[in-house]
Amino acid sequence: MSESTDHATDAAQDGVVTADAHEAAPASTQPPTPVPAADAAPAAEEPAAPVEAAPLEAAPAPSPRPTPRPTPRPTPRPAPAQAAPAADETTTAVIPDENAQTQAALAFGRVDDDGTVFVTEAAGERTVGQFPGVTPAEAISLYVRRFLDLQSKVALFEARLGTAELTAKEIDSTLAKLTDEVAEPAAVGDLDGLRTRVEALRAIAAGRRAELEAERAAAKEIALAARTAIVDAAERLAETDPSKIQWKPAGEELRILLDTWKEAQRSGPRLDRPSEEALWKRFSHARTTFDRERRHFFAELEKQNTGAKATKAGLVAEAERLASSTEWGATAGAYRDLMTEWKGAGRANRKDDDALWSRFRGAQDAFFAARDAANAETDAEYAENLIVKEVVLAEAEALLPVTDLAQAKVTLRNLQDRWESAGKVPRADVQRMEARMRAVETAVRDSEQAKWTRTNPETRARAEGMLAQLESAITGLEADLAKAEAAGNKRKVKDIETDLAARRAWLEQVVKAAEESRG
DSSP, X not given: OOHHHHHHHHHHHHOOOOHHHHHTSOSOSSOOOOOOHHXXXXXHTSOOOOOOOXXXXXXXXXXXXXXXXXXXXXXXXXXOOOOOOOOOTXXXXXXXXXXXXXXXXXXXXXXXXXXXXXXXXXXXXEEEEEOXXXXXXXXXXXXXXXXXXXXXXXXXXXXHHTSSOOOHHHHHHHHHHHHHHTTSOSOOSOHHHHHHHHHXXXXXXXXXXXXXXXXXXXXXXXXXXXXXXXXHHHHHHHHSOTTTOOHHHHHHHHHHHHHHHHHHHHHSOOOOHHHHHHHHHHHHHHHHHHHHHHHHHHHHHHHHHHXXXXXXXXXXXXXXXXXXXXXXXXXXXXXXXXXHHHHHSOOOOHHHHHHHHHHHHHHHHHHHHHHHHHHHHHHHHHHHHHHHHHHHHHHHHTTOSOSOHHHHHHHHHHHHHXXXXXXXXXXXXXXXXXXXXXXXXXXXXXXXXXXXXHHOHHHXXXXXXXXXXXXHHHXXXXXXXXXXXXXXXXXXXXXHHHHHHHHHHHXXXXXXXXXXXXX
């Protein structure tokens, strides 16, 4: 029979651990350390409370092993176990209701008469500890549980390797820890198989680590692109023309970019130090440039505002001085000049600018309101003059067409004297009345010129040319009249009709003169 078979037989004769034996284990949280044989006798001087244990059939003494046994550290004697169920003296002690993993682990261990527990490995049999004063089943159960715990750890690591729970660092540390724990554990079970499983996990762990490294590298590339985009956006803001930028929205955008950067630092993938430092240096430089340009812009703006405020304050003072002037024409021109200077003075800050404009506008409105009131009063006085001039104008227009030039000239001179004596008319009627009177004067003058032309042989030839000019002028006036009527411009229509009547009268005189000269 082989050595491993002897070990398996010894383990079978020593019995199987049950849940009861587990409950009988020492209450200490640390597993009992094997007690050296030399200390067994002194420990026996303090006997534990007697327990009723089933008699065990003496296991055959194992043959001496070539491997040395480690010297265990002394430990307090464990508490006495509860009484095991009685068994027939001719049978090996077994613990029922245990799972297959426990039964399989028991096949790799055995217990000596002195409570020393051995485990069988490919390299031979190795002492894992000593648990005197208890049944073999109780002695070996602790070491079986340790093996099952190790096996559970390996199984858990196998399962977690297929998920995204573990980082590369956790994979390495867990694998190193498991390798150390299965090297020479104080446990009973298929340790060689467990080590093989751990070694097999190395290849799987390497593959998973490579996947994680690839994912990490991809995440870093994405993070690098995202943070580069943040820096690029900040640099675009810093490079914007200060005269075109809107500082408040731009400042808020830069603050959001900074918050985004900080959040990426806290929760995003870590970049390599050179890349991160280079990007932060660019970002910090962009922020510094932006802040410097903003301060410079507002300093210049404040300087301009101060100058504009002083200039506009002077304009306001002048406008308020002119507000009481009654020199309507000259002062109205002065206000136009002040408005031109105001537009060219630039802007003060909003509050000052609004206040100054309110004063400037108030002074201007006061002057023009006074002028309008004065004009309205004057127009009311001139209304009677308008009636007189309308009568004079009607008499003057009755001279056309001129049939008696000498009488027409005398009558016109009298009418002109009455016209001047009548005085001014309302402003709205000045142009209309003057145009009609000029038309009459022109017709009389043209009649006189026509008579002179008839008596002057040298100018007779020009009469026909004048006739053509008058006809052309009348045609043009008729076209202008049609346009004015289509546009609904009543005043222009009236003026054109007046001019057209004068030209037609003149034309009749020229035609008559031409006929007389030919006759």
